[in-house]
Amino acid sequence: MRKNILYILLLTIAISNNISKTAQCSEIDLFDSSVIQSLPMLQLQAEVDKLLGSNDPVDIRHKIHIVWELVDRLKKEKNKTDELMRYLEQGLRHNAWNLKYQLDYATLLKEKGKAKEAQERAEIIATYSEKDELIDAASEILKKPKLPSIPVRKVLDGKEHTIILVPVGKVDVWLLFELQKKLQEVLKTKVEIQDFHISAPKYTRDRRDIIIEDIRERLIKQSELPDISRLLKDMSINKSDLENDKVVIKIANRINELTIGKEAVEAFNKLLEESIGKNSQWDINTLYSKVVEQTGNEKKPKLKYLGICNLDTYTTGSNFLFGTASGKGYGIISYRRFSAEFNESPPNRTRLLDRTLKQALSSLGFMYNIERCSIPTCPRTYPNNLEEHDAKSTELCSKCKEAFEKALK
Numbered sequence: 001m002r003k004n005i006l007y008i009l010l011l012t013i014a015i016s017n018n019i020s021k022t023a024q025c026s027e028i029d030l031f032d033s034s035v036i037q038s039l040p041m042l043q044l045q046a047e048v049d050k051l052l053g054s055n056d057p058v059d060i061r062h063k064i065h066i067v068w069e070l071v072d073r074l075k076k077e078k079n080k081t082d083e084l085m086r087y088l089e090q091g092l093r094h095n096a097w098n099l100k101y102q103l104d105y106a107t108l109l110k111e112k113g114k115a116k117e118a119q120e121r122a123e124i125i126a127t128y129s130e131k132d133e134l135i136d137a138a139s140e141i142l143k144k145p146k147l148p149s150i151p152v153r154k155v156l157d158g159k160e161h162t163i164i165l166v167p168v169g170k171v172d173v174w175l176l177f178e179l180q181k182k183l184q185e186v187l188k189t190k191v192e193i194q195d196f197h198i199s200a201p202k203y204t205r206d207r208r209d210i211i212i213e214d215i216r217e218r219l220i221k222q223s224e225l226p227d228i229s230r231l232l233k234d235m236s237i238n239k240s241d242l243e244n245d246k247v248v249i250k251i252a253n254r255i256n257e258l259t260i261g262k263e264a265v266e267a268f269n270k271l272l273e274e275s276i277g278k279n280s281q282w283d284i285n286t287l288y289s290k291v292v293e294q295t296g297n298e299k300k301p302k303l304k305y306l307g308i309c310n311l312d313t314y315t316t317g318s319n320f321l322f323g324t325a326s327g328k329g330y331g332i333i334s335y336r337r338f339s340a341e342f343n344e345s346p347p348n349r350t351r352l353l354d355r356t357l358k359q360a361l362s363s364l365g366f367m368y369n370i371e372r373c374s375i376p377t378c379p380r381t382y383p384n385n386l387e388e389h390d391a392k393s394t395e396l397c398s399k400c401k402e403a404f405e406k407a408l409k
């Protein structure tokens, strides 16, 4: 009995144990953001000094977020510039690819009259950053022009083949323009950017939903086992009741209570509460429908609308999805999982553009009714993960190239 139940709730128990362990710990939990944020300034500074003085680069990198918390607080205070610069520099020694703080440092260097040093850092931000705000701020230091704004919507007559890139929610403008340029080069057709003011709806799934779904799947799979079926019977729960989240939580807590005790119930409920709004995801079909509804009453077959968003997208039964499209001439792609921020890797604008371009070519193919490709390096081949996506080239295979040429005639 115990073995099966432990298997079912492996996830919850592991997390519950973890929570109770940290709760028992007398030291400050440096990984609990609410604890860090509520630390008094002097205590936070003492923790940061202790960390930076430890000469343990692995530990410093692991806990670098407390240095950045201190930096953020110092930024709000007056007459703390020297102190702020000292912590920024020390933090960047351990987290040099954090371009947000590189920008803060470059800005302060400029204010201090150290123009050359400021420009050197600004140049790196302007070259590598994947975010509009940072690129613009770095351009200002470098006295370079700002990014253009998204063109306003204009009505097209539909006589000419045109791909229209449509931002959904907040999208980085640099990426839209670079993608436009690349698609024009590759497909040799007209590509426009148009703002239909499509806002991002509320997320449709978060970490709490995923935890509950995981337990539900385990319960359904094992509901025929004698111990589980007896438990469900004792609780007067039918298999069909498992569709209800509240029922799943109730069973999880009953098992937690039976196997560990009240503390596990409390820890599990706390975990669920803390998971609300975390790792939020959007059902790609909801976003696709928005693109169709808000762009597509024109019925002009030569116009294709490709939505672009920076939201983590999925569809029922999948952890994530890079994009979806249909032969009706509409599609939507997400670059969220291509970004350095999502993957916690150093920012790299060229990489992000290439990844987005490959996905755009893949989705556009479906919008022109070109069937899925089977050449591993062709951008139109289905990738099972980001590694396979990266292994693809940005150049179409000869068959896909021909198919696009034919469709765009």
Ligand SMILES: [Zn+2]
Pocket: 373, 374, 375, 378, 379, 380, 381, 396, 397, 398, 399, 400, 401
């Ligand atoms: Zn191909």
